Amino acid sequence: MDSCSLVEKEIDKVLTKFSFVSDQTDRQLNELINYAEKLITDLAEAPEDEELSVAQSLMLTQYIKKAKDGSSKVAAEHRDLHGAVSKVGKAVDRNFTQDFGVVNKDGTFCGLDRPDLVNQVICQHFFRQGLLDIGETLIREAGVDIDVNSKEPFFEMNRILEALSKGDLQPALKWAQENRFKLRENHSSLEFKLHRLQFISLLHGGPQKQSEILQYARNFEPFAAQHEKDVQQLMGSLLYINTGIESSPYAYLLKPVQWADICDVYTRDACALLGLSVESPLTLSINAGCKALPALLNIKQVMQQRQCTDVWSNKDELPVEVNLGPEYRFHSIFACPILRQQSTDHNPPVRLICGHIISKEALFKLSNGNKVKCPYCPVEQSAADAKEVHF
């Protein structure tokens, strides 16, 4: 954040200096104006066609010089501010990268040959977030050819989420019941959690609602096997309904965090069902890009400085590893520890008898006739015994 602070320093200087000059200017010009007005008042004491006295003439001459100097000074003081202004620009240029076309040769990342695909992705991104209005505007302005049906799942999700945020569990329950089978396949406990929340909200009703609550508890029946403990706890809370659950060991049930969680659980399960990712692909890609660009800029700078721009001659791979963190790891990557190359279709990973995994090419390189010795442990085997693995 030093970059920001450095620029901010210059801007603060500009603000101070300009305010100061503004006050100065006002003061100086007021002084000149007041003096002139005083002169006018003095002169008004005499009749118009009377000649000027020598004293008055002298005062006027003095005033002329004073006014000329004063007004020129005002203009000059303003002109001097330019230094402070240009320092801001220089600070920005020094601390922030202007041109990242320098990132890649041939401008790989600068052009977009399929803007229509990008616009589709952006549309989906807006629909996911419930920004239906903005999505529709984009469709109109960009002429995006969107499949009407693809919008529907997002609209429904947003409807349900909105209801959930207002405390209305019904739409979500209805959806969960309709998709009970698939949810169960995915090991989702959404329906039970929704019933649980509904039960808890009924608890707020107090002892008068007891029979209603008990009646509602029947809904737990299909889930009793899998969520035995939870059901027991919920029923246990009824013991305290007369004395107040807030002061009972079951007070945690009433905490609002349960509601925040349910939106999350619903989103995850709904997305899993629809085969969608939970997080918008656009968000993930842009965040990844924001992490990757500085690394790429760095390497390009180094390459240019050392004049070895051919290092990135293999256009199939980025020239540098970008560590995005575990949240961005969606696929297994195997890099052979011996040859330091990523596995490909022609060079898959293989498992030796001892369990160590190396690449097929490494296996060939290490083979002596048909014998191969594992580089990590003293186990020997024949090359044919190595088994191809899939991650």
Added chain:
Amino acid sequence: MDLKALEHPTLKVPYEVLNKKFRSAQKNIDREMSRVHTDLDELEKKLLDKPTTVGDVSRILTSVVDKLNAMKRKAAESIGDELDAARVTKRRTDHLREYDTKDQNLQTLWRKKRLDRILVEYFLRCGYYDTALKLAKHSRIEDLTNLDIFLVAKEVEESLSNHETAQCLAWCYDNKSKLRKLKSNLEFKLRQQEFIELVRKNKRLEAVGHARKYFVNLEDNQMFSVQKAMGLLAFPPETEVSSYKEMLDLSRWQLLVKEFRSENFKLYQLNNYSVFTVTLQAGLSSLKTPQCYHEDTKNADCPVCSQYLNDLASKLPFAHCSQSRLVCHMSGHPLNEHDHPMMLPNGYVYGENSLVKMATENSGKIMCPRTKQMFSLTDLEKVFVM
């Protein structure tokens, strides 16, 4: 760190606006000052020109006071403008500094704003002005984006598309000094187009008059194109003769739009490509693995595996990896000492935790999700990835 790479336009543009305001403020102050001086000179002359009456002097002094007041007003106004521009810049640095926080939630919100900022800029560059406005309003990022500049540009571009030169010429006048520094040809090209339009309407005498007025003091290459244009006088508007037909073509207006857009960007030190394009593709590249293009290893959570981005990323370079990092295909969780990678007899590897979980729910039997073959828990073998 990400800030340094991406936020140059965020700060440079309000700086250029400040610069522009400074120049016009200086011009205003100088002009008012010279008016004051003119009056003072008149007063001086009057004093030397005896006899001088009280009345004469009073009159001039009153005028001096008026001019001083005007100067005061103009100076206050101009400096006020400059301070506003500086404050806009400050608001942006303030926003950028908010990124430096340990609070995860705040960071996520900041990133969301950043995505919206990047999208707004992309929409503005594409000409999707309504979408840009709506998004900026929704995210409350109006003063963090360069909406104003693009909206002014939009008006000029629309007028050019309507075959009008007046607004663009006014813009050129407004930015005269900077355009001169950039050695811009835009104004010349506009005058040329006006000439062509006069010829199109068969107003040839007017065209010649126009040429006399505007095609003076030309550079060599400009002279060359003027000579070509003058040749147009000899042809009727419907001419089929090769290079003259092109000159009369209406598509020249679109070229003017492009030229204007490019000059506008240069004025504010903006690049010709959008941050969005570069960031998106850099991001896709850093996520792209060969598995994204194999049916049985696609992952619904991976952006590169998703429908449209898969297509888009196909021509981009793959991510570079020098270290193995394994992920369980069943759970999506990383494989390490807490969750050992285990191999089934068919060569497919999964995490121990997921395999054990599957076995306990299925009375010791395991089904490989990708090949559907059945195995038992005892068939597992350990693998070691260095």
